Amino acid sequence: MIDTAVIAESLPAFAQGLRVCLLLLVISLTTGLVLSVPLAMARVSSRRWLSAPVWLYTYVFRGTPLLVQLFIAYYGFAQFDALRQSALWPLFREAWFCAWLAFSLNTTAYTTEIFAGALKATPAGEAEAARAYGLAGWRLYARILLPGALRRALPQYSNEVVGLMHATAIASTVSLVDVTRVARDVYANHLLPVEAFGTAALIYFTLTFVLVGAFKLMERRWLQHLQPQRATAPAPVPAHAA
Amino acid sequence: MDLQGYGAAIVGGLWVTLAVATTSLALAAVFGLAGALAKLSASRALRWAATVYTTLIRSLPELVLMLAIFYGGQALLNRAGLALGLDYIDVPPFAAGVLTIGFIFGAYLTETFRGAILAVPRGQLEAARAFGMRPGQVLRRVMLPQLVRHAVPGFANNWLVMVKATALVSIIGLDDMVHRANLAAAATREPFTFFVLIAGIYLAVTTVSIALLGALEKRYSLGVKAVSF
Numbered sequence: 001m002i003d004t005a006v007i008a009e010s011l012p013a014f015a016q017g018l019r020v021c022l023l024l025l026v027i028s029l030t031t032g033l034v035l036s037v038p039l040a041m042a043r044v045s046s047r048r049w050l051s052a053p054v055w056l057y058t059y060v061f062r063g064t065p066l067l068v069q070l071f072i073a074y075y076g077f078a079q080f081d082a083l084r085q086s087a088l089w090p091l092f093r094e095a096w097f098c099a100w101l102a103f104s105l106n107t108t109a110y111t112t113e114i115f116a117g118a119l120k121a122t123p124a125g126e127a128e129a130a131r132a133y134g135l136a137g138w139r140l141y142a143r144i145l146l147p148g149a150l151r152r153a154l155p156q157y158s159n160e161v162v163g164l165m166h167a168t169a170i171a172s173t174v175s176l177v178d179v180t181r182v183a184r185d186v187y188a189n190h191l192l193p194v195e196a197f198g199t200a201a202l203i204y205f206t207l208t209f210v211l212v213g214a215f216k217l218m219e220r221r222w223l224q225h226l227q228p229q230r231a232t233a234p235a236p237v238p239a240h241a242a
Numbered sequence: 243m244d245l246q247g248y249g250a251a252i253v254g255g256l257w258v259t260l261a262v263a264t265t266s267l268a269l270a271a272v273f274g275l276a277g278a279l280a281k282l283s284a285s286r287a288l289r290w291a292a293t294v295y296t297t298l299i300r301s302l303p304e305l306v307l308m309l310a311i312f313y314g315g316q317a318l319l320n321r322a323g324l325a326l327g328l329d330y331i332d333v334p335p336f337a338a339g340v341l342t343i344g345f346i347f348g349a350y351l352t353e354t355f356r357g358a359i360l361a362v363p364r365g366q367l368e369a370a371r372a373f374g375m376r377p378g379q380v381l382r383r384v385m386l387p388q389l390v391r392h393a394v395p396g397f398a399n400n401w402l403v404m405v406k407a408t409a410l411v412s413i414i415g416l417d418d419m420v421h422r423a424n425l426a427a428a429a430t431r432e433p434f435t436f437f438v439l440i441a442g443i444y445l446a447v448t449t450v451s452i453a454l455l456g457a458l459e460k461r462y463s464l465g466v467k468a469v470s471f
Contacts, residue, residue: 063448064441065409068420072441075427076434166303173413180306187309193317197310201302208301 006195010186014199017182021168021207024096024178028103028164035108040115040149041141054112061109067170069106074098074174099171107164114160118153119145151222158215162208169204179203248426248436255419256443262336262408262418266343267401273348278355292352299349305410307346312338312414339411347404354396359385361392391462398455405447419443 043054061069077083077092091097122145130144172181183200187193220227245252280292299307316333323331362385370380412420423440427433 063445065406065444067409068437068441072437076437079432079434169303169305187313193314197306200306204303204306205301
């Protein structure tokens, strides 16, 4: 029924595809994480000239398909002779660079909104107390606002990470040989859809579970205070309360 | 922007994109409602099946599912057809695309609808039964109007994601806006012009959708007092 020989023969290619998928995921996520913290701070700023451009950026990137963004980066920019003759051309000619650019800008837009939402959810008293202690500006953000907001953002951020991992499948359309591309090649060579796409599905399925599990662990560590309380023996009544 | 006569073709592609999106949404609503009812049913087998459906679908990339259903479904159909002595069956890309997207987003809508059903207070259903309403009447008069209100935000979100996901159907050969932009880009050697154009069109669709869905949400929340601080 299932041709295991075809699967066994294509496993090295799938392993290579997995490497491409993971590498693209890691470099895009890192870029997104680095960019979205300052952008989220700008997004929640009360200064319009700071928040409006970030709002526009996230609106445009969240309102258009990633596939089209990738096509603009990889096929679109090549239209301009000025770029083709510039020093940047060796970069824009590369599928890797364009995929990194499109995926990073896309995930940065979503992550910025997630972090901005978490920042806005800061209890007003927390910021007030920090200000009363004399914290302001960068120190207020670094010590009070960001540690709380990034923790609160964890569950939503995990959704974004899994979503981005799934989105890397789209890189197969610009000649990157990721898991999906390998599956399509195996299908084209053998015309065995179950073997080709089933193997790819199994890989993505496992990856999803590993990522979700990793984030569960992180939430257990950093969102400890939100864990449901375990029933314990009632605390002894302090002497002075009696 | 000089479109060199491809403007009409792109607009025609927009209709294909919107047709795929709306048909998929209708299908996803059916899958979602069935999934939600199965998840809340008393039957363990149904609950289990619905859980497998939502877990599996939501842990795989849309593109992989689409390719698997398009090519796999085709192979399966032809194996069945061969057994029945039928000729080669060609699955039309429109049907394959709509089925796949509807099936995928049905899994997401299952959770939306499940939450919406649970948000309707049990006591109201009991009261309606006590007034002598038949189950159908309870569903139509008490359940649905409130279910819709709770489901609208999740529904809206899914619609926005789904419109963008339809861009993927160009990969399985559907003649949508992305596919036409590809053709126009190749013919005119102006890929930037056409991809930026369709990006703008997607953004316009998103903007209009947000406005309409916001109005819809307001309409269904009439009579619900908002918290004021």
